[in-house]
Amino acid sequence: MSHAFFRSIFRVLPLLLVLSPVNSSSCTMGNKTTEIRVKYENILSHDIEELVNISAEYRDRCCKNKRHEHNKVFFCNDTQEIESLQSMACNMLKFFNKQKINKEFRRKAALVSCGTLQVLQCKCGRHKKEKVCMQVNAPNNEDTETVEQLKKKCNQEFCELKENISSLRSCWNKFEKIISR
Amino acid sequence: MAVPGASLVPILLLGLGIRLAAAHSPAGVECILFNEEYMTCTWGSGQTLTANYSLYYWYENRSPVAECKQYLWERGVRTGCRFEQSEIIQFQPFHVRVNASQDGRILEIPSNRMELQNLVKPEAPVNLTIRNMSSNQLQLTWSSPYPKAHCLEHVVKYKSNKDTSWMEVKGDIFSFPSVDYEKFYTFYVRSKINNYCGSTQLWSEWSVPVFWGSNTTSKGMAEEQLQWFWIHTVLIPIASCLLLLVLVVLLVRMERVWVIIMPRIPNPNKNFDDLFITHNGDFQEWVGVPKDVVESFKPNYSESICHVSELPYEPLQDSIHPPGVPGPQEHGPYKNSYVGA
Numbered sequence: 001m002s003h004a005f006f007r008s009i010f011r012v013l014p015l016l017l018v019l020s021p022v023n024s025s026s027c028t029m030g031n032k033t034t035e036i037r038v039k040y041e042n043i044l045s046h047d048i049e050e051l052v053n054i055s056a057e058y059r060d061r062c063c064k065n066k067r068h069e070h071n072k073v074f075f076c077n078d079t080q081e082i083e084s085l086q087s088m089a090c091n092m093l094k095f096f097n098k099q100k101i102n103k104e105f106r107r108k109a110a111l112v113s114c115g116t117l118q119v120l121q122c123k124c125g126r127h128k129k130e131k132v133c134m135q136v137n138a139p140n141n142e143d144t145e146t147v148e149q150l151k152k153k154c155n156q157e158f159c160e161l162k163e164n165i166s167s168l169r170s171c172w173n174k175f176e177k178i179i180s181r
Numbered sequence: 182m183a184v185p186g187a188s189l190v191p192i193l194l195l196g197l198g199i200r201l202a203a204a205h206s207p208a209g210v211e212c213i214l215f216n217e218e219y220m221t222c223t224w225g226s227g228q229t230l231t232a233n234y235s236l237y238y239w240y241e242n243r244s245p246v247a248e249c250k251q252y253l254w255e256r257g258v259r260t261g262c263r264f265e266q267s268e269i270i271q272f273q274p275f276h277v278r279v280n281a282s283q284d285g286r287i288l289e290i291p292s293n294r295m296e297l298q299n300l301v302k303p304e305a306p307v308n309l310t311i312r313n314m315s316s317n318q319l320q321l322t323w324s325s326p327y328p329k330a331h332c333l334e335h336v337v338k339y340k341s342n343k344d345t346s347w348m349e350v351k352g353d354i355f356s357f358p359s360v361d362y363e364k365f366y367t368f369y370v371r372s373k374i375n376n377y378c379g380s381t382q383l384w385s386e387w388s389v390p391v392f393w394g395s396n397t398t399s400k401g402m403a404e405e406q407l408q409w410f411w412i413h414t415v416l417i418p419i420a421s422c423l424l425l426l427v428l429v430v431l432l433v434r435m436e437r438v439w440v441i442i443m444p445r446i447p448n449p450n451k452n453f454d455d456l457f458i459t460h461n462g463d464f465q466e467w468v469g470v471p472k473d474v475v476e477s478f479k480p481n482y483s484e485s486i487c488h489v490s491e492l493p494y495e496p497l498q499d500s501i502h503p504p505g506v507p508g509p510q511e512h513g514p515y516k517n518s519y520v521g522a
Contacts, residue, residue, distance in 0.1 A: 037331075041377055049376055075242075076272055169380070173298055174272040176377045180331035 027082050027122035033179040039119045040176060047115055048169050051108050055162050063159035074163060076171035081178065082120055088168045089116040090124035095161045096132045109161060110136040116168065210236075210277050210292040213383065216304045216327055220269055220297070221253065223261030224279050224290070232283040234259040241274040241294075271298040298374075302383040303327040306335065306370040309391035319357040319393060323370050332378035338369040338387070342394075365394030 029036055076084040092113040096106050114133035117124070212222040222236065236249040236259075249262035275297050279290040304326040312320045325333055337355040340347045341364040360366070369387040432438055460467040465475060 045377055052380075170272055170296060170298070173378050173380070177271075177298070177329055177332055177379075180329045180378065 026125065027086055027120045029082070029119070029121040036119055037176065037179055040172065044112070044115045044119055045172070047108070047112050048165075048172060051112050051165055052169055054105060054108065055165050058158070058162070063162060074167040076167065076174050081171060081175040082122075085116055085120060085168065085171050085175065086122040086124075088164060088171060089113040089122070092161070092164050092168065093124065093132050095157065095164075096136070098157050098161075100155050101158050101161060105161075107136060109165060112165070112168070116172075210279055210290070212275075212277070212295060212297070212300050214269065214271075214297055214301045217269070217271075217301055218266055220264040220300075221261050222249075222264070222277055223253065225260055226255060230258045230260060232258075232281040232288075235280045235282070236262040237278045237280070238262075238264075239276050240270055241276065243270065243273055246278075269297060272296070296380075298379045299381045300383065301374050301379060301381055303333060303372045303374065303385045305386045306372055306388045309368060309370060309388055311368070311391055311393050314356070317359050317362075319360050319366075321355040321357070321368055321370075321391070323388065325372055327372065329378065332374055333372045334375040335370055335372050336384075338371075339366060341366050360393070365392065367392055 074088070076088075090113070092109055095101060096110040098106065110132055114136055116122075117133070210222050210224050212220055214220045222238075224230075224234065224236075236252070237246050238249070239246045249264075250268075251263045251265075252259045253261035253263055275295045277292040277295070279292070281288045281290060306323040306325050308324045310322050312322070314320050321337060323335075327333055334351065335353060337350050337352065338347050339350075339355075339357075341361070343364055355368075355370075357366075368391045371387050372385045373383065374381045432442070456462065456464065456467040
C-alpha cells in the first residue's frame with residue numbers, strides 16, 4: 001500500500017509543476033507606487049518619449065496592412081498593468097538581436113525595456129531575456145545610419161516593434177493615471 | 182441588348198458616389214473627451230452636410246459594434262454623436278464608422294484607430310488665487326475640475342497694464358518674483374494632460390482671469406485715461422488752432438515775410454519817371470541818342486512841288502483824223518490828272 005501511496009504522490013507533484021502558471025508575476029515592486037511614479041516621471045518617461053519620437057519618424061505605410069491586433073502581448077489588462085508592462089518589456093527585448101532593424105533603434109528600445117523591468121523590479125521568466133540588459137548599456141561605437149536611410153527600411157519585425165513601443169507607452173500612461181489618484 | 186444597360190450601372194453608381202462625396206462630405210471624424218466626463222464625435226456642420234448620417238463604434242477585442250445612442254443635430258442634420266461616461270473606455274483602441282445615406286445609397290466613411298486617453302480636453306482651471314508673499318513676491322494658485330491633478334500640466338499667461346504682449350510660463354504653481362505696485366496685472370491659466378498620462382495636444386480653455394493691483398491704481402488708471410481723453414480731444418486741437426491763428430497774424434503783419442509768400446506784381450512805372458518828368462516825353466533825349474544821329478535823319482535838301490495833271494478828253498470831227506487812228510485825246514474815256522513830285 002505504501003508504494004501505491006508514493007506513486008500517487010509522484011504523479012501529482014509533476015502535475016502540479018506542469019499546471020502551475022508559467023506567467024506568474026515576478027515583479028517585486030508591487031505596492032511601492034510612489035517610488036515607481038518618481039522613477040517613471042523623472043527618468044523612464046523621457047526615454048520612452050524619445051523612443052516614440054524616433055519610432056514616429058519611420059515610414060508607417062508598410063505597417064498599416066498587418067496589425068497585430070490579436071497579439072495578447074499588446075494588451076494592457078485592467079488591474080494587471082504591472083504584469084502587462086512586464087510582458088511588453090520582455091517581449092521587446094527579443095528585438096535586440098534582430099539584424100534587420102537598425103542597431104541604435106534596437107538599443108534604445110532595449111534600454112526602455114530594461115528600464116521598465118528595473119523600475120518594476122521584474123524578471124522575464126525562464127528565458128532570462130534580461131541578460132540582454134547587460135549588453136545594452138555598453139556604448140555603441142559603430143557608425144549609425146542616416147535618418148533617410150532608416151526611413152527606407154521597413155519589415156514586419158520593425159512594425160511589430162513599433163506597435164510594442166506604442167503599447168508600452170500607453171500602458172505606462174494607464175498605470176500612471178491609476179497610481180496618480 | 183442588356184450590355185449597354187449593364188455598363189451604365191457602374192457609371193451611375195460612380196456618379197452617385199462622387200455626388201455623395203462631393204456633396205459636402207465630412208472631412209473626418211473628430212472626437213474629444215471633455216474632462217473625461219463625456220465625449221463628442223463630430224463630422225461636420227449643418228451648413229455643409231445634407232445626407233443622413235449614422236455612427237457605429239466599437240472597441241478592439243472588447244465590444245461588438247454599436248450604434249450611437251445620442252446624436253447631435255444641427256439644422257435637421259446629424260452632425261455628431263455624444264457618448265456618456267459609461268460608454269467611454271480609455272486605453273482601448275477605439276473605432277468609429279460613419280455611414281452617409283442619400284437617395285437609398287450608402288457611403289461609408291471610416292475613421293482612424295483612436296486612443297481616447299490621447300483625446301482628453303480638461304476643463305479650465307478655477308479658483309485662481311493670488312497671495313502676497315514676502316518682499317514683493319506674488320504667488321498664484323488654482324484648482325482644476327479634472328480629477329487627476331498629477332496628470333495635468335499648466336501654463337500661466339500674464340500681463341501688466343504697461344506691457345504690450347503676454348508672457349507665458351509653465352508650472353504647477355506660479356511665483357512672480359518682483360511685482361511693481363504701480364502696475365495692474367492680469368493672470369490666466371490653462372491645463373493639458375501631461376506626457377506621463379497621455380499624449381495629447383488639447384489644451385483646456387483659458388480660465389476666468391484674476392487681477393492684481395491696488396484699488397487706487399485701477400481708479401487712477403481710469404482718471405488718467407479720462408485726462409488723456411480731454412488732452413487728446415480738446416486741449417490739443419484748441420492749442421493747435423490758436424497757434425495757427427497767431428502764425429497767420431504774424432505773417433500778415435510782417436511785410437518782409439508776406440512779400441516772400443505773396444510777391445508783388447512788378448510795376449515798371451518808376452522806371453519811366455525820368456522820361457515824363459525830366460525830359461517831357463522826349464524819348465530820344467531820354468534814351469540818349471547823339472545829336473548828330475538825330476541830325477542825320479533830318480533831310481538837307483528841298484524840292485518844289487510839281488503838279489502834273491491831264492487835260493480833259495474832247496472827241497474831234499472825222500475829217501481831221503482818219504478812222505482807227507486815235508488822236509492824242511482818244512486814249513480813253515478816263516480823265517487822269519496826277520501830281521508829280
